[in-house]
Amino acid sequence: MNQLTIPIIFYIFAAVTVLSAAFVVFSKNIIYSAFSLLFTFFGVAALYVFLSADFIAVTQVVVYVGGILVLLLFGVMFTNTIMQTELKADVIHVVPGVLLTLLLIGGLLFAFYNASAAGGWMPGMMQLQGSVVERIGFETMSRYMLPFEMVSIVLLVALLGAAFLARYDKAHKKEH
Amino acid sequence: MLTEQLLSIGLNHFLTISAILFGLGMFAVMTRKNAIVILMGVELILNAANINFLTFSKYNGGMDGVMFSLFVIVLAAAEAAVALAIVINIFKTFKTVDVSRVDTMKE
Amino acid sequence: MMHSLIQLSIAVLLLPLLSFVVLIFFNRRLPRMGDFIGLGLVGTAFGCALTIFWQVVVQHYDPAFRLAWDFTWLDFGNVPGVGPLQVKMGIVIDNLTAIMLAMVTLISTLVHLYSTGYMHGDPKYGRFFAYLGIFTFSMIGIVLSDNLFSIYMFWELVGLSSYLLIGFYFYKDSAADAQKKAFLTNRVGDIGMWLGILILYSQYHTFGYQEIYEHIKNGDFHMSQAWLTAAGVLLFMGCVGKSAQFPLHVWLPDAMEGPTPVSALIHAATMVAAGVYFVARIFVLLTPEAQQVIAFVGAFTAFMSATIAITQHDIKRVLAYSTVSQLGYMVLGMGVGSYSAALFHLLTHAFFKACLFLGSGAIIHAMHHEQDMRWMGGLYKKMPWTFVTFSIATLALAGLPLTSGFLSKDAILAGALGFAQVEGGGIYYLVPALGFAAAVMTAFYMGRQVWLVFFGESRTHLKPAEDHGHDAHAAHASHGHDDHGHEDHGHHEVHEVPWNMRFPLVLLATLSVFIVFSPDPLDGGKGWFMHLVQTPATVVASTEAAHEGANLSVPEAGKLLAEAHTDTQHVETAPAAHAEAASTEGEGHGPVYADPRQAEIAHMTHANHWNAIKLSSLMLLAGIGMAFIVYVFRIIDPDKTAQNIRPLYLYSFNKWYWDEIYDATIIKGSMLISKILAWFDANIVDGIVNGVATIFRKFAFFNGGVDKYVVDGMVNFTAFTVQTTGAVLRKIQTGKVQTYLVMVVVAVLGYFAFYIAQLIK
Numbered sequence A: 001m002n003q004l005t006i007p008i009i010f011y012i013f014a015a016v017t018v019l020s021a022a023f024v025v026f027s028k029n030i031i032y033s034a035f036s037l038l039f040t041f042f043g044v045a046a047l048y049v050f051l052s053a054d055f056i057a058v059t060q061v062v063v064y065v066g067g068i069l070v071l072l073l074f075g076v077m078f079t080n081t082i083m084q085t086e087l088k089a090d091v092i093h094v095v096p097g098v099l100l101t102l103l104l105i106g107g108l109l110f111a112f113y114n115a116s117a118a119g120g121w122m123p124g125m126m127q128l129q130g131s132v133v134e135r136i137g138f139e140t141m142s143r144y145m146l147p148f149e150m151v152s153i154v155l156l157v158a159l160l161g162a163a164f165l166a167r168y169d170k171a172h173k174k175e176h
Numbered sequence B: 001m002l003t004e005q006l007l008s009i010g011l012n013h014f015l016t017i018s019a020i021l022f023g024l025g026m027f028a029v030m031t032r033k034n035a036i037v038i039l040m041g042v043e044l045i046l047n048a049a050n051i052n053f054l055t056f057s058k059y060n061g062g063m064d065g066v067m068f069s070l071f072v073i074v075l076a077a078a079e080a081a082v083a084l085a086i087v088i089n090i091f092k093t094f095k096t097v098d099v100s101r102v103d104t105m106k107e
Numbered sequence C: 001m002m003h004s005l006i007q008l009s010i011a012v013l014l015l016p017l018l019s020f021v022v023l024i025f026f027n028r029r030l031p032r033m034g035d036f037i038g039l040g041l042v043g044t045a046f047g048c049a050l051t052i053f054w055q056v057v058v059q060h061y062d063p064a065f066r067l068a069w070d071f072t073w074l075d076f077g078n079v080p081g082v083g084p085l086q087v088k089m090g091i092v093i094d095n096l097t098a099i100m101l102a103m104v105t106l107i108s109t110l111v112h113l114y115s116t117g118y119m120h121g122d123p124k125y126g127r128f129f130a131y132l133g134i135f136t137f138s139m140i141g142i143v144l145s146d147n148l149f150s151i152y153m154f155w156e157l158v159g160l161s162s163y164l165l166i167g168f169y170f171y172k173d174s175a176a177d178a179q180k181k182a183f184l185t186n187r188v189g190d191i192g193m194w195l196g197i198l199i200l201y202s203q204y205h206t207f208g209y210q211e212i213y214e215h216i217k218n219g220d221f222h223m224s225q226a227w228l229t230a231a232g233v234l235l236f237m238g239c240v241g242k243s244a245q246f247p248l249h250v251w252l253p254d255a256m257e258g259p260t261p262v263s264a265l266i267h268a269a270t271m272v273a274a275g276v277y278f279v280a281r282i283f284v285l286l287t288p289e290a291q292q293v294i295a296f297v298g299a300f301t302a303f304m305s306a307t308i309a310i311t312q313h314d315i316k317r318v319l320a321y322s323t324v325s326q327l328g329y330m331v332l333g334m335g336v337g338s339y340s341a342a343l344f345h346l347l348t349h350a351f352f353k354a355c356l357f358l359g360s361g362a363i364i365h366a367m368h369h370e371q372d373m374r375w376m377g378g379l380y381k382k383m384p385w386t387f388v389t390f391s392i393a394t395l396a397l398a399g400l401p402l403t404s405g406f407l408s409k410d411a412i413l414a415g416a417l418g419f420a421q422v423e424g425g426g427i428y429y430l431v432p433a434l435g436f437a438a439a440v441m442t443a444f445y446m447g448r449q450v451w452l453v454f455f456g457e458s459r460t461h462l463k464p465a466e467d468h469g470h471d472a473h474a475a476h477a478s479h480g481h482d483d484h485g486h487e488d489h490g491h492h493e494v495h496e497v498p499w500n501m502r503f504p505l506v507l508l509a510t511l512s513v514f515i516v517f518s519p520d521p522l523d524g525g526k527g528w529f530m531h532l533v534q535t536p537a538t539v540v541a542s543t544e545a546a547h548e549g550a551n552l553s554v555p556e557a558g559k560l561l562a563e564a565h566t567d568t569q570h571v572e573t574a575p576a577a578h579a580e581a582a583s584t585e586g587e588g589h590g591p592v593y594a595d596p597r598q599a600e601i602a603h604m605t606h607a608n609h610w611n612a613i614k615l616s617s618l619m620l621l622a623g624i625g626m627a628f629i630v631y632v633f634r635i636i637d638p639d640k641t642a643q644n645i646r647p648l649y650l651y652s653f654n655k656w657y658w659d660e661i662y663d664a665t666i667i668k669g670s671m672l673i674s675k676i677l678a679w680f681d682a683n684i685v686d687g688i689v690n691g692v693a694t695i696f697r698k699f700a701f702f703n704g705g706v707d708k709y710v711v712d713g714m715v716n717f718t719a720f721t722v723q724t725t726g727a728v729l730r731k732i733q734t735g736k737v738q739t740y741l742v743m744v745v746v747a748v749l750g751y752f753a754f755y756i757a758q759l760i761k
Helices: A002-026 A030-050 A054-079 A094-117 A133-141 A145-166 A170-175 B002-007 B011-031 B035-060 B064-094 C004-026 C031-060 C095-118 C125-144 C148-169 C173-204 C209-217 C225-242 C251-257 C260-269 C271-281 C288-311 C315-335 C339-366 C384-398 C404-422 C426-454 C474-478 C499-510 C528-532 C543-548 C554-572 C575-585 C596-607 C609-632 C638-644 C646-653 C655-732 C737-760
Strands: C066-079 C083-094
Touching (some): A002 A030, A002 B035, A030 B011, A030 B035, A054 A133, A133 A145, A133 B064, A145 B064, C004 C031, C004 C066, C004 C125, C031 C083, C031 C095, C031 C125, C083 C095, C083 C125, C095 C271, C125 C260, C125 C271, C148 C225, C148 C251, C173 C209, C173 C225, C251 C260, C251 C315, C260 C315, C260 C339, C288 C315, C288 C404, C288 C426, C288 C655, C315 C339, C315 C404, C339 C384, C339 C528, C384 C404, C384 C499, C384 C609, C404 C609, C426 C609, C609 C638, C638 C646, C646 C655
């Protein structure tokens, strides 16, 4: 029973992820896309749990669902009137797009499967097991100290930059 | 044989999902005109990359992938903020978020 | 395997949640906006709760019945600096839980039924039932919790649902203000409660009640006794907020802005009683000092809100202050150690106060949203059902013998007298004195209310035409209840309410009669409730023991106490037999306590039983008599009296000016602090920044000169080069980002092709 349940749960989440991602991409309505993206993020978070990265899964939910998705929704609200037909997004070069996408997915899958079939990407002897929260803490404070600090500076700069870019420009307004 | 492969969740399952997500994200970025949907596509691509990081990290036993995925999430947050600010600025200037009509660079 | 009772209780917990989830998403798609789903699911939950009640209370009938089940919810492992951090969730079912479950689900079901009539035609009808569902869910969660952590979670959830329901008519400013006030006031109490939880957690690394009590009993508390008192008082702060005790009582009367069924369910019967229930759960760890604090807070609240209730005009506000006053009684009962009496009052009060609120809802409904008692009158002929049930509940609230209210109130007052005697009189007699004074006033204001509403001439026509500003309830009628609003706005036909609003009234009034709780109309102690819910033995040292143990270190004193308690354990092994023996003796029910103080209080409580009955009957007669003199015989004219004692009247009418006091001190104070900080920021911090900026500007001026001639020259040269190159390259630019991207992808695919070709080779 246990042998079956884990694959079934995995496939459910995989299906949720892929289908909602497809909906994000193919839906004509941006609002639907944004809400479908929510399911994609949750599905991906669930997959992270399968990869024994529970902390990352939680971070994914907090940052993506709590932050980025809300930002995206704000963007939608700012730039579209909800009831307007503008909300329907047009497409550009569909045919080359579809072709290139299929080629891209095909090429990636071919590469992955070929590599693992050739024995290049076999699972290692030591796999991550259980929770990695504690190890993340150690790594952050030892090996990844510098990247950690740099990321915080990047965040600060991005914050300032975003605020600067999006602020209400009085001088700009006067010219019009 | 096939059922056995389907039932034992391993490296390739996750890589397949990430490849599909990446393709979908790429498709959105290439074909959709609305800048916000393009941003959504970028988020899909980043998620696909993250799945790859974590998959290899898990099956290799190292912590590098986990750490990198954490940084990717942080940078994605920064990217989304800045990109949306830019989109809003574009909207203010051009009164549209259709990227195909924002082509002043041509001149 | 789980016990079937546990499974049933989980069903009771989850059914209302299901109702919430279904209704919040689909209420617009369902016929009748899905009210039958809410009613049906909560009714089913009530059925399950009744099964639990039957099995636990009727079949076992054992004071020591206890069934627990838990699982580990979160396991953080060994957290540095904190120690092992593990959060468990669990369910405990004992007699109190079973009774509370039945009570909560019963009243919730009745309120659902009542709301199908009262809220009929409201545009947000379906959402109202959804909110009732989430409230019921969280209240049941509080009742079932076996640890401080989960009770805190559900505590916040009831706070949220109360917030949503108070502000149900959020388009009214008064309702929106009331909901914010309720939420923020509760937050103050909850912070205290959380600090109390953390004090206990820091000692034992567990949230479970049972584990904590075991630890305290074993004397593991490594800090001084004062900390334990502090923990008790802080935990009690949660109760102060939720049960609207002084000084955080200000939110409850304002909460009457919510729909009346909500007032009945949440702000009278269940949620506000949760505070008392919580104190009951932590009762055993309260030190005598903490108990004294609780007793005084309760007594003062009971007295103060009774004085306010006398002068209010709004029918619901009178009931609201009476609720605060009765909650004060319960808290007082907890403080003086009459654990079971306080809980008994909680139960009886829930029934008769819900009946009163639903009755007032019926009146408001029939009067087309008139809430001011001055414009009512003469309704007893037009609404006979409401009149009879309302009167029974009123008598129960006033504490007339033969009603349930008498049994429980009397038990609390007896406990208060016993407490005062044990504590050595003096200032402690203030507690029973305030309690009895509140009893007089309760009888008086309820007599006033019944008289003003049901008797005399109808005074509808006396209402000033343009009185919209006065209580802001007139606006109420114009929203959502258009189907009741007849065309003529002058005189409305008052009619009895439909059956689905009448049935809950009748049932609740029936439950306010003494026979439901005790065969003896004068002694609640002979009833099943007092037998099943007995005051648990305290786990902390009483003052005397603490004084004796002052020379010893605390763990040693604890050990002494633990030895004392092993004795209790022996005594309590046969509690049923013991209780039987006690009742044949004719005095003293319940277990014998090892703790000398507790034993003495229990003894004095029984000794004072008849004193309390005599005194409270006297008070009741005084109160009702006064109401008769003033309102029926009109010997004293109420308006003239109010003029004569105008300062007192205004003091009461304006609710002791608590709102104004808080506004002047806390709110103004925080405004002042923020202004000071703003000034500091504007003058001092900015001054430093500006100074630095000036220095930099001077420096930049010199720098600019260098920049202009040397650097710009190089830059211009570079720009020239770039410009020339760009003129060539711009031909392949289309300006469309996505076209570039397509090119990029083509390039990437080219790389892929190369790689794959390598692989195949």
